[in-house]
Amino acid sequence: MRPLIIPGILAAFSVVIIYLAMQLKLSPPMIVGHSMQPRSFPIFLMVINLILLGILAWECWRAPPPAIELEGITTWISIATFAAFYFLTTYADFFIAIAVVMFVLSTSWGERRLHVAALISVTVPLTLFLLFDEVLKIRFPRGLITNWYYG
Template identity: 30%
Template sequence: MNETSRKAGIGNGGADGSPNFRVHRPDIWVTFIVLSICAALYLRTFWFDSVPDSLAQNVQPPTFPRLVLGVIAAISLLIPFEYHRKLKSGIDLDEERAEPLKPIVLITAGLLLALVAAMPLLGALPALVLVTAALPLLWGERRWKLLIPFIVIFPLAVLFLFSEVLQVTFPRGLFGDLLR
């Protein structure tokens, strides 16, 4: 069985033999997550403050969000049935998620979080210097002759543009306070 026919489920049989009604397991999880978010947010609308009808003028605060959540929940029920139909017309919805997340992506995401968390503490300039040093190094850049000028010049240029030309005041951080 070749890859396409395997993916399309040809030869595996189906609930009724029609790809239109066959479900795709990863998408059941997607639907479950979407429905869970909807349910949680829908529940949250019961905690909105109540308003007298005369003030609300027929537009109670939870009505519109509940409508939107209802629409999302209804559409999400179509998702598990999509995969096999799409595959028939040559569209692979699993293309992006076919490979598991590589560790480098998770480490990069963690680094981004750490760098943003460090910004108020360190101040804008040291934080940007860290960004320009840490990310290229993490992604395997070792050409020091390019890297060092990048680390030195780029953050300074960006901060100069924003703080001097656009008059933005950045967090000074520990170092800035010490200097003061």
């Protein structure tokens, strides 16, 4: 059954999309004319996808793909930092979040010189902030540091 897990998940996703598409409002014939309802195209796509997933499942059943090794801890830490990035951006500051994630990524990926990791984590976001703010005139979201900077 293992080879069928991925086609199965994707098929479930396609079925959910078809269900959601079926819930979309119908447009009056006066507007749509001889063309398609807005729900038709996504349903059409997902039906094709289900056919392709059937072929994929058959291929996987006939010649099971080699088992995929579980990712190392570094990869999972990297994904976890993305979640941390969301919370830090929401409750602290966009640039504090970038600096923290950079530092964690750098050290978890094997950088032993903590001062180097810290230096990179501070200087890179700072440089990018000044470049985008001063040269490209892009305002960044409000947070602890940006509030202080923008006043």
